[in-house]
Amino acid sequence: MDWPYEVAERDPDERGEDLLLGSYLQLSAESRVLDVACGKGGPAAILAAAYGCRITGVEIRPGFADAARERVAAAGLDGLVEIQTADAAAIELEASTLDAALCLGAAFVWGSIADASAALRPAVRPGGFVAIGEPFWRRWPLPDGVDPEGYVPLAETAGRLEGEGFALTGLVAASEDDWDRYESLHWRAMEEWLAGRPDEELCARHEQRRADYFCSRRPLLGWAIFVGRKA
Numbered sequence: 237m238d239w240p241y242e243v244a245e246r247d248p249d250e251r252g253e254d255l256l257l258g259s260y261l262q263l264s265a266e267s268r269v270l271d272v273a274c275g276k277g278g279p280a281a282i283l284a285a286a287y288g289c290r291i292t293g294v295e296i297r298p299g300f301a302d303a304a305r306e307r308v309a310a311a312g313l314d315g316l317v318e319i320q321t322a323d324a325a326a327i328e329l330e331a332s333t334l335d336a337a338l339c340l341g342a343a344f345v346w347g348s349i350a351d352a353s354a355a356l357r358p359a360v361r362p363g364g365f366v367a368i369g370e371p372f373w374r375r376w377p378l379p380d381g382v383d384p385e386g387y388v389p390l391a392e393t394a395g396r397l398e399g400e401g402f403a404l405t406g407l408v409a410a411s412e413d414d415w416d417r418y419e420s421l422h423w424r425a426m427e428e429w430l431a432g433r434p435d436e437e438l439c440a441r442h443e444q445r446r447a448d449y450f451c452s453r454r455p456l457l458g459w460a461i462f463v464g465r466k467a
C-alpha cells in the first residue's frame with residue numbers, strides 16, 4: 237500500500253514563524269501573493285489575516301484544498317484568499333504580476349529549490365519576493381550510509397536560490413522543537429489510524445520512519461524558508 241500521506245499530514249502544523257515571513261516579504265493590503273502547494277491553508281490564512289494581502293493558494297489534493305477553503309471561510313477571509321485545486325506545475329502564471337510567490341515545503345513540485353526559483357521568477361515583479369521552504373544538511377559531509385536525497389548544506393541551498401536571480405534577504409529556520417512538533421503530528425495521526433486497521437506492513441514502515449527520524453533526520457537535517465528578492 238502507498239504511504240497514506242493524507243493521514244500522516246492530517247493535522248496541519250501551526251508555525252508562528254509565518255508572521256515573521258510576512259514582514260520579510262513586506263506584505264501589505266496592496267500585495268498579491270501566490271501560495272504554491274498551500275496544503276490546508278495555514279500560512280495563507282495567517283498572512284491574509286495579519287497583512288490584508290490577497291492570496292491565491294494552489295493545492296493538488298482535493299481534500300486538502302477543501303479543508304483550506306473551510307479554514308479561510310471560518311476566518312472570514314473569503315474576500316482575500318482564493319483556493320484553487322490544481323497541479324501547481326501546470327498552472328499558467330502571468331508575467332511580473334506577483335509581489336510574492338510562496339512555496340513552503342513543496343519545491344519538489346519542480347525539483348530542487350533552484351528549479352522552484354526558476355519556475356516562479358517570471359511571475360514575480362522586479363523587487364518582489366519568493367519564499368521557498370527547503371531542507372538542508374546541518375553536517376557535511378554526511379556520515380556513511382545517509383542518502384543526501386538531493387539536499388546540500390545551508391549556504392549552498394541559499395546559493396541555489398541566488399543562482400536563479402534572487403538576492404537572499406531573509407531566512408526563517410526551523411528549530412529542533414519545530415521539527416519534533418511536525419513529526420509528532422504525523423506519529424499521532426498514524427498511531428490513531430493504524431489502531432483502527434491492523435496492517436503489519438504499514439505499521440513497520442511507520443516505525444521505520446520514526447527510527448530514521450531519530451537516527452539521521454533529527455540530528456542532521458534542517459529546514460528553512462529562504463526569502464529572495466528579485467533584482
Ligand SMILES: C[S@@+](CC[C@H](N)C(=O)[O-])C[C@H]1O[C@@H](n2cnc3c(N)ncnc32)[C@H](O)[C@@H]1O
Pocket residue numbers: 248249272273274275276278279294295296297300322323324325339340341342345
Ligand atoms: C509539506 S506540505 C506543505 C503545505 C503548506 N505549504 C504548508 O507549508 O503548510 C506539501 C503540500 O504540497 C501539495 N502538493 C504536492 N504536489 C503538488 C502539486 N504538483 N501542485 C500543488 N500542490 C502539490 C501536497 O498535497 C501538500 O499539501
